[in-house]
Amino acid sequence: MEPHTFAVIGGDMRQVKLASLLAKDGHQVSAFAMEQARPEGVTLAPTLNAAVADAACVVFPLPLSRECRTISTPLSDTVLTISEAFAALTPAQTVCGGRIDADTFALAADHGLTLLDYYAREELVIANAVATAEGAIQVAMDGTPTILTGTNALVLGFGRIGKVLAHRLRALGVHVTVSARKFADLAWITAYGYRGIPTDTLTEHLPGQQLVFNTIPYLILDAARLRRLDPGTTLIDLSSKPGGIDFSAAAALGLKTIWALGLPGEVAPVSAAAMIRDTIYNILSEQGNSL
């Protein structure tokens, strides 16, 4: 791998770890706006301009921004608007970040920059799903006074997270049922040895489950369905807002619910950083860099 020059700007612990991992791979790395958690082996630049001056690739965090105005910098006192940041860059640099909105893309174009969203890359979304699935198992282990072996668990949805989660749960000796709407997904579910149920028959399969993992991003477990669950069932919601569980109805029924968002960054920041690094390498190699 040939050495490359990177500037890593803002972000949470994943971004800090990313800077360290890039340095560990032999690259020249400058960092900015993460002074509350100094990355190992990396010098912090005093200013944005100093950080990006020599960088062939500038990496903004995941997400690049939380409110579409400033760069996300939870580990810094610096307030850095997206405009200011882009003004410091040149068209010759590779600029990337995660979960970028349309306005930010337009702003980058105004500055003549080519902005790339590494979170739009399928390989990162898959790696993220793996970390989310494993994190969900960790949350289930931490949140229950029982072992997983021999329990009945229901996974709602067979997208990326559902696929990995069902695979891991079965491997741990769990009796896994997966709900899906499409016949094709049900065929895959059978292929992997899980019990598949059509989503429209979900209600009748709720009794007897000890654990329910939701990956569906709309209200699937409403009050009527929650009432069918056994009293001791634990529910773990992995779907982003608004979530798939009627949490107040669950609370009223005495069901334990855990809404686990952002698991990769929380339970495995180093792995999350390594996934972003690998994706950036893929982007650079597609641009013809011999990394």
Place this chain on the structure above:
Amino acid sequence: MEPHTFAVIGGDMRQVKLASLLAKDGHQVSAFAMEQARPEGVTLAPTLNAAVADAACVVFPLPLSRECRTISTPLSDTVLTISEAFAALTPAQTVCGGRIDADTFALAADHGLTLLDYYAREELVIANAVATAEGAIQVAMDGTPTILTGTNALVLGFGRIGKVLAHRLRALGVHVTVSARKFADLAWITAYGYRGIPTDTLTEHLPGQQLVFNTIPYLILDAARLRRLDPGTTLIDLSSKPGGIDFSAAAALGLKTIWALGLPGEVAPVSAAAMIRDTIYNILSEQGNSL
């Protein structure tokens, strides 16, 4: 499940088993053009007209035709052109078959028939991939004087068959390497615990493999790559014609090759029939039948 009336026409052992399975489920089934292997629990009709007269659903074989002119009837002396067959049907009947070409679809439209290709349904293609993957393992077991446990196997391609095959091989204690071109596929390969290699690095990973399974439908193992394999390697090609192996080069090198086509119908005709039955049920239920 409410009883339904089926006519099952022509085909190989899968079609014979399909007729029996439908009868076993309580449906009224008539069969025609399979007199050399009488289906259990099903009366053979003396003529096509008698077979289809009362049928709400008429099932042609997989493939419906081998030469796009006559219905495939390997277990019968009957010669039945597609035209004749369609002339005996009415627009009120559900008509289906497998691997249907455009001309046959046009002919059905001319007769006012709605013709459905059950082999175009994703759930059947997936189920078929499962049977193919399992059949490939059977072929590997039968074709080698060694056990699979502890061997090194290479799977070329991570489509449907590659996915199931890698899963099963690893489960049998095989050290599995999978080649793929897309970063996203390589991310999935890692997620499932196999070793993933980019296809463009394939050549260097050929030495040391005891088994190579090909699922890629173009010449991937040419003479140059075959020369990199160890002398005792066994190659199993699962891709349809023209196949992915230079078979004459392999023969010249003394490598054992097996071109395994049509595995589901060959090694598991009953399961293959059950998959077609399930897919037909799905078709009918989508049409509003309460099966």
Place this chain on the structure above:
Amino acid sequence: MEPHTFAVIGGDMRQVKLASLLAKDGHQVSAFAMEQARPEGVTLAPTLNAAVADAACVVFPLPLSRECRTISTPLSDTVLTISEAFAALTPAQTVCGGRIDADTFALAADHGLTLLDYYAREELVIANAVATAEGAIQVAMDGTPTILTGTNALVLGFGRIGKVLAHRLRALGVHVTVSARKFADLAWITAYGYRGIPTDTLTEHLPGQQLVFNTIPYLILDAARLRRLDPGTTLIDLSSKPGGIDFSAAAALGLKTIWALGLPGEVAPVSAAAMIRDTIYNILSEQGNSL
């Protein structure tokens, strides 16, 4: 299952859960010396005599005693000597407890009691190993900023815990190496698809491991071996005192170590209680009770 009468005396949360589980199965249960954590569905008896008066089976905790003099009662202010406890019982009762020493057995014999150690039953030791292995994975997930998928892990020893732990880790996509001394164990390790290494070659296999789980109850990872590990390696010791790791040498090297003892009771008290319940049922059924 016919109803039975139980007295559950002393112990930690496992014993509390055990009392509840027995009551949930429809048995008549009295409890004593666990007043700081009242078991669901069970009435606490005011005195030991009241608790045991009608009980066909009297269950002491795991361990029955910590210092071989008093019954272990961490959730009670009651001080109850083993002598007092046995004096309240009659030979007609089935009396059991966990990890009972020879003196206590002798004392029971003096009182004409037949005392049974449920922890001496192989099925409970195996179930405990399952809970320990799963707990070890939970500890590894909680204790590292990485996911398990794709990491290299070394399991030292292939006894009960090593067997289950290796099985679960591989299932989670970990590259598992297991060390063992016996050729027979190495044959099993190969059979299950892990990499097996003879213990006397352990030193050379330490570099490159991200996680090391020890199940061997003597000093196996001394300073010389610890020096061979990569700086970021996490070590989890599952062996009882004195443990298998030179912890001070590990600290001096900056290696992260976790000594995880008593995992079943800590991470899964309800499952640990259920295992004891099942074992007691086995004991009673062997005595001819129709449970």
Place this chain on the structure above:
Amino acid sequence: MEPHTFAVIGGDMRQVKLASLLAKDGHQVSAFAMEQARPEGVTLAPTLNAAVADAACVVFPLPLSRECRTISTPLSDTVLTISEAFAALTPAQTVCGGRIDADTFALAADHGLTLLDYYAREELVIANAVATAEGAIQVAMDGTPTILTGTNALVLGFGRIGKVLAHRLRALGVHVTVSARKFADLAWITAYGYRGIPTDTLTEHLPGQQLVFNTIPYLILDAARLRRLDPGTTLIDLSSKPGGIDFSAAAALGLKTIWALGLPGEVAPVSAAAMIRDTIYNILSEQGNSL
């Protein structure tokens, strides 16, 4: 590995492959009494004396003898009594063979020879169980018109073969039930995620099974139990004579039975030979040879 000198005498294809494998490892190998299938890379000696003259280790086949009088030589016209064979050897040689009876051991002692039974070594018995389990799956695939994925299979007994067979079947997506008598075995069965049933409740679990694998070496499936099986069930008996199935009762009921004996030598002679080679290496290394 230091080169060693071996004489390989008599036997079936496993012994032939063993001679080749030893030669491939760089050892000096002479062979005798296998002239109908010449081992690759090995010179056949004209006489027993010529074969054993320079051999530090003399390897007799598995079994050494079928009738306790002559060495087993199915691939030769040579008739070689055990007495003659032993008379040609000296106490300095390491002499081994498989499944040796007490009389033969006594005869060896009379000749001053130390005779070792490699088949008495646990690691070979385990490796053999792995090959038997995999062979059983091959037999099941070959003997049924269905795929294994999604079927119900019952494994009778949880000894070495039962353990590996259940592991492999579950991995192939089979719903596995295992019967065992001991509570400890049932605890292991649960630990690995199979459904465990006490053997005394076997009768009630027979309906609904598509495949039954027997590993128990006495009549377990008598006529009464066979009558409880579904008509299409396939039974595979892996136990040595007299077997565990009432075969004539099964035939009368129209049940398909396969009595699969000697699977490792039959379906995987090269692996079977490699296992014997590894075990001989273990024997020699324990004797202080630096192999």
